[in-house]
Amino acid sequence: MFQIGKTIVSEDIIQKDFVCNLSACKGACCIDGDAGAPLDAKETQILKDIYPKVKPFLRKEGIAAIEAQGTFITTEDGELETPLIDGADCAYVTFDNRGTALCGIEEAYNQGEIDWKKPVSCHLYPVRVQDYSEFSAVNYHHWEICDDACTLGKELQVPVYKFVKQALIRKFGEDWFGELEKVADKLNK
Numbered sequence: 001m002f003q004i005g006k007t008i009v010s011e012d013i014i015q016k017d018f019v020c021n022l023s024a025c026k027g028a029c030c031i032d033g034d035a036g037a038p039l040d041a042k043e044t045q046i047l048k049d050i051y052p053k054v055k056p057f058l059r060k061e062g063i064a065a066i067e068a069q070g071t072f073i074t075t076e077d078g079e080l081e082t083p084l085i086d087g088a089d090c091a092y093v094t095f096d097n098r099g100t101a102l103c104g105i106e107e108a109y110n111q112g113e114i115d116w117k118k119p120v121s122c123h124l125y126p127v128r129v130q131d132y133s134e135f136s137a138v139n140y141h142h143w144e145i146c147d148d149a150c151t152l153g154k155e156l157q158v159p160v161y162k163f164v165k166q167a168l169i170r171k172f173g174e175d176w177f178g179e180l181e182k183v184a185d186k187l188n189k
Contacts, residue, residue, distance in 0.1 A: 003135075004179045007172065012140035013160045014184045017153030018126055020163075024148035027101025029125060031089045032145055036081035038121040038128075039072055044080055046116055047071040050105070053113045057094060057104040065091040082119065092118075123167035126160060159184070 002009055039047070051071050055063060062085060069083040069091070083091040092104045105118045117123060126146060130137040140160055142150075153163065161168065161180055169177045 002183055004176055004183070005172075006134070007136045007138050007176070009138040009180065009183075010140055011187065013127055013138065013164075014180075014187055016140050016142075016150070016160050017156075017158055018146070018149050018160045018163050019153040019156055019158050020146075021148040021152045022100050024152075025145055026099055027093075028145040029143065030093045030101040030103065030122075034087065035075070036073065036084050036090055037119045039080040039082065039119055041080065043119055044072045047082075050108070050114045050116060054092070054105050054108045057107045057111075057113075058092065059094055059104075061085045062089075062091040062093065062104065120167060120171050124164050124171060127164050127168070129171065 001011065048071050051066065055066075058066070065083050065085045071083075073081055073083050075081060085091055085093075089101070090103075093101050094104045094107060096102055103118050103122065105114070105116070108114045109117045121128070126141050126143070126149070128139050128141045130139070153160070161184060165177065168180065
């Protein structure tokens with residue numbers, strides 16, 4: 001672990017390799033598990049605001065889930081998340097013609113309908129950020145469904161932090177990422 005500003009960062013994001021391999025996993029992270037994507041408070045308002053523009057990109061099941069539960073939910077623990085369809089798929093998930101899960105929000109972004117890519121927690125994955133009162137913990141999250149991504153990352157020699165560079169910059173800024181690169185250079189020597 002090392003510190004950059006008000007973050008405590010796991011060395012795993014430098015030492016582990018990762019490149020999403022959608023052809024192998026089919027976007028399982030968006031349909032497996034028992035929780036929606038983590039959201040921060042600002043993102044809940046963004047989801048409310050963009051929903052009318054995202055809705056045409058969603059499946060009818062997703063629209064029904066969002067209209068029944070809202071554009072986000074608050075869990076019993078007070079956590080903010082995207083709603084799920086029948087406790088499984090994220091309500092914002094769509095599928096391509098090969099059955100690969102995609103993000104309806106990101107598709108609206110790619111089509112120029114909105115200027116917000118997707119929740120930062122999705123953009124950051126496999127990095128997870130846990131906010132505490134005095135600092136944020138930045139950790140690598142290993143999930144078996146991403147084993148193919150770890151294998152591809154190792155083949156291509158892409159460490160986690162480089163794979164999620166744009167998301168890390170989005171979350172923490174250019175200066176923070178520059179400091180991370182300096183730490184990575186030292187660790188890799």
